[in-house]
Every structure is written in structure tokens, then in C-alpha cells.
Amino acid sequence: MDRLQVWEVEGQPSLLSDEDLWLFNEGTHTRLYEKLGAHPILWKGKAGTYFAVWAPNAEAVFVIGDFNGWKPFVNPLRPRGSSGIWEGFVPDVGPGALYKYHIVSRYGWSGEKADPFAFFCETPPKTASIVWDLSYEWGDAQWMRERGRRQSRFAPISIYEVHLGSWRRGPGGRFLSYRELAHLLPEYVREMGFTHVEFLPVMEHPFYGSWGYQITGYFAPTSRYGTPQDFMYLVDRLHQADIGVILDWVPSHFATDPHGLGFFDGTHLYEHADPRKGVHPDWGSFIFNYGRHEVRSFLLSSALFWLDRFHADGLRVDAVASMLYLDFSRQNGEWIPNPFGGRENLEAIEFLKRLNEEVYRNFPDVQTIAEESTAWPGVSRPTYVGGLGFGFKWDMGWMHDTLFYFRHDPLFRKYHHHRLTFRGLYAFSENFVLPLSHDEVVHGKGALLGKMPGDPWQKRANLRLLLGYMWACPGKKLLFMGGEFGQEREWNHEGELDWPLLEKSEHRGIQLWVRDLNRLYREEPALHELDCEPEGFRWIVVDDADQSVLAFLRKSRDGRVVLVVANFTPVVRYDYRVGVPHPGFWRELLNSDALEYGGSGVGNLGGRPAEPIPSHGQPYSLSLTLPPLGILFFAPS
Numbered sequence: 001m002d003r004l005q006v007w008e009v010e011g012q013p014s015l016l017s018d019e020d021l022w023l024f025n026e027g028t029h030t031r032l033y034e035k036l037g038a039h040p041i042l043w044k045g046k047a048g049t050y051f052a053v054w055a056p057n058a059e060a061v062f063v064i065g066d067f068n069g070w071k072p073f074v075n076p077l078r079p080r081g082s083s084g085i086w087e088g089f090v091p092d093v094g095p096g097a098l099y100k101y102h103i104v105s106r107y108g109w110s111g112e113k114a115d116p117f118a119f120f121c122e123t124p125p126k127t128a129s130i131v132w133d134l135s136y137e138w139g140d141a142q143w144m145r146e147r148g149r150r151q152s153r154f155a156p157i158s159i160y161e162v163h164l165g166s167w168r169r170g171p172g173g174r175f176l177s178y179r180e181l182a183h184l185l186p187e188y189v190r191e192m193g194f195t196h197v198e199f200l201p202v203m204e205h206p207f208y209g210s211w212g213y214q215i216t217g218y219f220a221p222t223s224r225y226g227t228p229q230d231f232m233y234l235v236d237r238l239h240q241a242d243i244g245v246i247l248d249w250v251p252s253h254f255a256t257d258p259h260g261l262g263f264f265d266g267t268h269l270y271e272h273a274d275p276r277k278g279v280h281p282d283w284g285s286f287i288f289n290y291g292r293h294e295v296r297s298f299l300l301s302s303a304l305f306w307l308d309r310f311h312a313d314g315l316r317v318d319a320v321a322s323m324l325y326l327d328f329s330r331q332n333g334e335w336i337p338n339p340f341g342g343r344e345n346l347e348a349i350e351f352l353k354r355l356n357e358e359v360y361r362n363f364p365d366v367q368t369i370a371e372e373s374t375a376w377p378g379v380s381r382p383t384y385v386g387g388l389g390f391g392f393k394w395d396m397g398w399m400h401d402t403l404f405y406f407r408h409d410p411l412f413r414k415y416h417h418h419r420l421t422f423r424g425l426y427a428f429s430e431n432f433v434l435p436l437s438h439d440e441v442v443h444g445k446g447a448l449l450g451k452m453p454g455d456p457w458q459k460r461a462n463l464r465l466l467l468g469y470m471w472a473c474p475g476k477k478l479l480f481m482g483g484e485f486g487q488e489r490e491w492n493h494e495g496e497l498d499w500p501l502l503e504k505s506e507h508r509g510i511q512l513w514v515r516d517l518n519r520l521y522r523e524e525p526a527l528h529e530l531d532c533e534p535e536g537f538r539w540i541v542v543d544d545a546d547q548s549v550l551a552f553l554r555k556s557r558d559g560r561v562v563l564v565v566a567n568f569t570p571v572v573r574y575d576y577r578v579g580v581p582h583p584g585f586w587r588e589l590l591n592s593d594a595l596e597y598g599g600s601g602v603g604n605l606g607g608r609p610a611e612p613i614p615s616h617g618q619p620y621s622l623s624l625t626l627p628p629l630g631i632l633f634f635a636p637s
Contacts, residue, residue: 004034006041006050012078013043013050013089021083024054027293030358032301033219033309036085037117038131040094048091049131051077051099053115054294055265056084059106063090065099065128072102084294098128100259105266114216114259116270116298121204121216123223127259130223134309136232140239147313148365150195151244153391153431154557156528157476158518159246160194160484161437163211164202164225167481169496178221178230185234186241192484192511193518196244198316200438202231203250206257211438211493212248213318214255214285218302221310228310235311244313246369247306251299251355252319253285262286270295276336280322281329290323291347299351300358307363314367315359317390321373323348349388356389367391369433380431395432395475398423403440406466409453410548410569410629417545423473424539431532432475436466436483441491449486458570460486460506461599461629464513464592465566468631471517472527472554472564474537485511509598520590520633525556540579540616541565549626551578551616562589563634565626572602573626579618583610586622586634593627602627607634 007014015035023029036052043050051063061077067090068074077086093099104110114121118129138144151157168184170176176184189197204217212222221231235245254270256262261270271286272278278287289295306312322328327335327343338346356368370388372379373396381387405419441447452462463486471477482497486507489498501507521527530536540563541551548568553561563580567573580586587607593599608622615621626632 004039004041006043009080010078012087013041014052014080014087015039015041015050016052016080016083016085016087021080021085024085024297025083025293027296028300029297030300030304030362032297033117033119033305037115037119037219038099038129040131040133041089043089043091046091047094048089049093049097050087050089051101052085052087053077053101053117054085054298055101055103055269057105057107057265057267057269058086058103060104061086062102063088063099064102064112065093065097067093067097067099093131095131095133097131098122099131100128103265107266109263109266111266112259113264116218116261116264118217118220120228121220121223124204124206124208127206127257132228134228136229138232138236138311140236140311143239143242144311147244150242151313151365151367153532154529156195156522157433158194158471158521159196159198159433159476159478160189160192161198161200161478161480163200163438163481163491163493165208166491166493166496168499173495175225178226178234181225182234182237186238186243189238189243190241192515193522194243195518195522196246196313197238198246198478199248201248201250201318206255206260209493210255213250214253214283215250216255216257216260218254218298219305232310239311245311246314246316246367247310247312248318249303249306249315250318251288251303251351252317252323253280253283253287256284256286270298274336276330276334277326281334282322290345290351296351296354300355303355303359304362307359307366312366314369314391316369316371317352317355318371320352320370320379321376323352324372324374324376352388353383357383360389370394372396377429391431392433392476393430394435394437394478395423395430396435397426398432398434398473398475399436399440402466402469403451405568406462407451407453413548413568414545417548420550421542424542427474427537428532428534433478434470434473434475435478436470436480437478438480438491441480441482441487444490446490447487448483449488450490454570458629460510461570461593464510464597464599465568465629465631467510467514468517468590468592468633469566471521472552472566472631472633474531474554476531477521479514484514506598509596513592513597516590524560524562524589524635525558526554526560526562526635529556530554540618547573549573549576553581561635563622564631565624565634566631567626567628570628572628573624576624576626577613577615577621578624579614579616579621580610580636581618581620582636583612583620585609585637587637589633589635591627591630591632593630599630600628602630604632607637610636
């Protein structure tokens with residue numbers, strides 16, 4: 001049972017102090033999950049549940065549930081001053097009880113709503129909230145002490161993006177539970193060398209096909225896979241395997257299902273009333289009213305809830321661009337300018353800044369990551385210098401340019417060489433994550449392997465080259481599940497990944513390649529320490545478009561270097577000279593064309609000696625054999 005401070009207000013228990021009400025109505029309360037919703041408590045020796053809900057335009061609010069036959073008018077709540085909150089204590093109601101709120105609006109509407117602050121919900125299509133206690137004994141103390149250094153911008157961060165319902169399935173195609181996944185996923189992720197997992201939204205959502213991006217329960221992990229404690233156990237097991245957990249979080253829009261947040265008390269409470277600001281044209285969902293103080297308190301509390309109660313190590317904030325721009329996906333006349341006549345959503349901007357300030361104030365060792373697809377400046381810069389305050393930003397430009405380049409037949413890649421080099425102009429303007437995410441393998445886009453040109457061998461070689469290039473480039477890494485072994489089909493959330501492909505040596509080779517890339521990325525400081533700093537990168541060969549070759553150096557803070565050379569054509573390049581800064585023998589650390597990865601075995605016999613022949617502005621150079629559609633990593637001995 002929650003150990004919460006209980007006040008007496010007019011002879012009744014309350015979890016809300018006057019300060020709580022002030023902060024809530026001011027838009028600065030960040031711990032509402034301790035106050036609103038359903039909380040089992042003891043009151044004067046009597047066990048029961050305290051309920052509290054925000055419904056400022058209600059004439060009356062009642063708790064209905066399996067404990068009163070779902071009958072309205074049996075258990076009324078009382079208004080708390082002018083705060084808009086209704087509260088009450090129902091004795092003999094405890095964890096496991098099903099409930100909703102029956103709301104009678106002062107404007108003639110009445111209806112049943114699920115609890116916006118419910119910790120647990122019935123499995124869809126059922127819609128009731130469940131009274132729940134979030135007690136759990138964590139075993140991840142060591143991880144929690146060390147995670148700050150493990151996920152700073154100087155640390156190796158390699159993220160495996162996972163949709164829990166379709167990573168693996170059980171017999172008969174059933175979902176695996178959180179606890180079943182807890183005995184499979186950590187072992188696999190650790191063996192593959194990823195440092196983090198990122199879960200597509202686990203918050204409760206009515207439509208499975210939304211992948212969790214249209215939410216009704218901003219404080220409840222989906223019950224499709226188990227209880228909140230079961231999800232805690234999954235996070236706990238990942239932490240004990242030294243794997244961080246990043247959660248997708250969606251403050252940009254929410255589901256329109258009638259039991260959810262929309263039209264909550266007979267008015268547009270959480271969403272804008274004007275559809276030009278309150279309805280998302282792409283997804284048909286509702287958009288939060290970021291200018292409303294209580295909505296900001298709701299969202300801030302949701303963000304901190306997952307970091308606090310579920311020990312999440314980061315939040316990836318979805319669709320930030322749609323929040324920043326009032327005209328996002330809208331034509332002229334379909335949007336409302338801000339007070340200065342501009343297209344920027346000033347209320348959303350201030351909310352995002354406050355979000356990041358509160359997250360880092362309360363949890364300085366976590367990270368927030370923005371999925372932001374425009375050139376908005378300073379997304380991952382501190383708010384005190386004018387930024388939005390995120391820790392990292394997805395580099396969508398790198399993703400689009402790189403996939404555009406790789407889709408072309410190698411014969412024509414020389415005409416698109418700039419697609420690979422353009423990033424050099426902005427690579428360190430933000431703290432970037434390089435994403436090959438779920439968005440690139442759905443809606444007819446095909447699998448990563450399917451985007452690659454050529455015959456089957458060339459497709460696989462191109463995929464290994466793409467992945468090697470991604471791990472070599474400055475920036476943290478994110479790869480959607482299945483990409484690590486060359487999934488052939490487009491992702492289908494109704495099934496599981498094509499694990500039988502690993503019975504084929506060519507797919508095991510791709511998997512081994514990703515594992516070894518992760519190993520080298522983690523072990524070699526030059527490949528991760530200065531991911532976000534211009535001092536960590538230097539072009540060596542940038543202008544050889546005719547032969548479609550690139551070479552660059554990655555550097556660590558103490559001066560260690562790794563040379564990366566990539567050949568984007570199926571032609572073997574013999575005696576290709578590349579400048580290097582140091583004499584001695586340069587070991588070949590990785591070669592994507594090695595036989596064990598499914599390649600042709602073309603390479604450099606373990607390395608090459610640097611010769612005193614100046615090249616590319618360097619005092620020494622290597623004479624290399626560049627494998628077809630291959631990428632090489634070298635370091636001086």
C-alpha cells in the first residue's frame with residue numbers, strides 16, 4: 001500500500017495539500033501521480049482507496065466500479081475548492097478493483113471515463129482502470145549508481161529499438177509476457193553488444209496497430225504483457241545485465257477513444273477546442289493544449305513518473321517537429337498563427353524547455369532524446385543558451401541522405417556522393433543519434449535489406465556496408481530489431497521477427513558483423529568519446545566521387561585514432577593510397593567483407609605498414625586493398 005501523507009479536509013482524507021493545488025493550477029506540479037488517480041490508503045484504521053480526478057467543468061463526479069455494480073450516484077466525489085479537482089475516499093476498495101469515473105458536465109453531457117492517472121488498465125478492448133499498488137523491490141542499485149557515466153555524450157551508446165509485441169512470440173503466436181521477455185531479451189541484447197534498448201511506447205493504448213503511439217494511459221504500462229510489476233521486472237533484469245532502458249514517450253498527441261482524455265468533462269479539457277490546433281491532420285488524434293497550466297502539470301508528471309517509478313534511463317520524445325510548428329502538415333487557412341504572426345508554437349516550445357529542465361533537475365543521469373526532423377536550432381542545447389534542452393536529437397537528415405544514396409545502383413552513386421559528405425557541414429551542431437528506426441521498415445518501405453540494390457550477395461554486402469558506415473560515423477547509434485540479422489520482410493507487428501533466417505550462414509554473418517561493430521564501438525574510445533565533438537572527426541578522402549570511396553579518422557580525447565575506409569562499389573580497389581598521421585603498422589580491426597560475415601574475403605592480411613609517402617595532407621600513407629562494397633577499420637599498433 002502506498003505510504004503517502006494524508007491530510008484531513010472537511011473530515012475526509014486527501015492526498016492534496018494547498019501547495020499541491022497551487023502547483024497543479026500553476027502548471028509546475030511534477031509528481032501528480034502521487035496525488036491524483038486511485039491510491040489505496042488507510043484512513044482512521046479503515047482500508048480503502050482515495051480517488052482524485054481533474055474535471056473543472058463537471059457538475060458532479062462519481063466513482064463507479066465492480067465494487068458498486070457500476071452504478072452512478074453511489075460513490076460521489078466532492079470538489080476541492082476552485083482547483084477543478086474532485087476527490088473522495090471509498091472504503092473496502094483495494095488493489096485489483098475495476099473502476100471508472102461517471103462525469104456529469106455542467107453543459108449537459110454525461111459519460112464514463114477511464115482514470116487519466118491509472119497505474120493499470122484492463123487489456124483492450126476492455127477499458128476500465130484498475131486500482132493498483134506500485135510496490136516493487138528493485139535489484140538494480142549498481143546500475144543506477146553508474147548509469148550517468150554509461151550514457152553521457154562521451155560514452156558508447158548503441159540502441160536496439162524493440163516493439164515488445166513482435167520481437168518474439170510464444171506458442172500459437174501469443175504475446176510473450178514482460179517476465180518471459182525478461183529472460184530472453186537481456187541475454188540477446190547483451191550478446192549482441194548493444195548498450196541500450198528503446199521500447200516503442202509501452203503506455204496503455206487501445207489500438208495495438210498504433211504501436212503505442214496513440215495513448216490513453218499516460219501512467220500505465222500496457223496490460224497486454226502483464227502487470228506494472230512485471231514491466232518493472234523486465235527493466236530490472238535489463239539493468240542487471242548492464243543494459244539501459246529508453247522509453248518512447250508521446251506528448252505530441254493522444255488517442256480519441258471515448259473512454260480517454262478527449263472531451264473529458266464535457267469540454268475540450270486536455271486538447272485545444274479549435275481543431276486547427278487541437279486535431280492532428282496526419283493521425284486524426286487530439287493535440288494537447290500546452291498553454292493550459294494543468295495540462296502541463298499532467299505531462300510533466302507523466303514524464304517524471306516513468307523515470308521515477310520504472311527506473312527508465314531516458315525518454316525519446318516522439319514527433320517533436322509536430323509540436324514546434326503550428327502549420328505542421330497543414331495548408332494555408334488550416335492553422336492559427338501565434339500572437340506575433342509566426343508559425344512557431346510558442347506554448348509547446350516553452351513546455352519542451354520546462355520538460356527538459358525538470359527531467360535533468362530531478363534525474364541528472366538520464367537522457368532525453370528528440371525525434372525532430374527539421375533544422376530547428378539548438379534542440380540538444382541547454383535552455384540557458386536558448387536551446388530546447390534535450391540531451392540528444394535524432395539525425396533524420398543523415399538517415400534520409402544515407403538511405404537515398406544506398407538505394408542507388410553503385411554505378412550511379414558517384415553522382416550522389418554529396419549525400420554522404422553533406423553531413424560534415426552540420427554533424428556537430430547537435431548531439432546526434434543516427435537512427436535506422438522502425439519508421440524506415442513499415443508502410444511499404446520494405447526491410448533495410450530490401451532497400452539495397454543488386455543481387456542477393458550485393459544486397460547483403462550493401463547492408464553490412466551501411467551498418468558499418470553508421471557505426472563509423474560520429475553520433476550514437478539506433479537500429480530497429482531485425483536489422484541486425486538482415487530481416488528480409490517489412491516489419492509486421494502482427495507476427496514476430498523472422499528468426500529462422502539465422503539458420504542461414506549469410507544472415508548469421510550479418511548478425512556477427514553487428515555484434516563485432518558493437519564490440520569495437522564500445523572498446524575503442526576513438527569511435528565514441530568524441531561522437532558529438534568536431535575534434536573527434538577528420539576527413540581523409542572526401543572528394544573521390546568517381547570511385548565512390550570515403551576515408552576519415554575518428555579520434556579519442558587522448559589522441560587515439562581509428563581510420564575508416566569505405567568502398568561503395570562492387571569493384572575491388574587495389575593499391576588504394578590513404579594518408580595517415582602516424583608511422584608504423586596499422587592493424588585491420590574489422591573488415592565487412594570477411595568470410596565469417598558472408599563476404600568474399602578480400603582484405604589486407606591483418607593490416608598494412610605506413611609508408612613515408614605523404615598523401616591527403618598526412619605525412620604517411622597506406623597502400624590498401626579495398627574490398628567490394630566493403631568498409632575497413634584500422635588502428636596503429
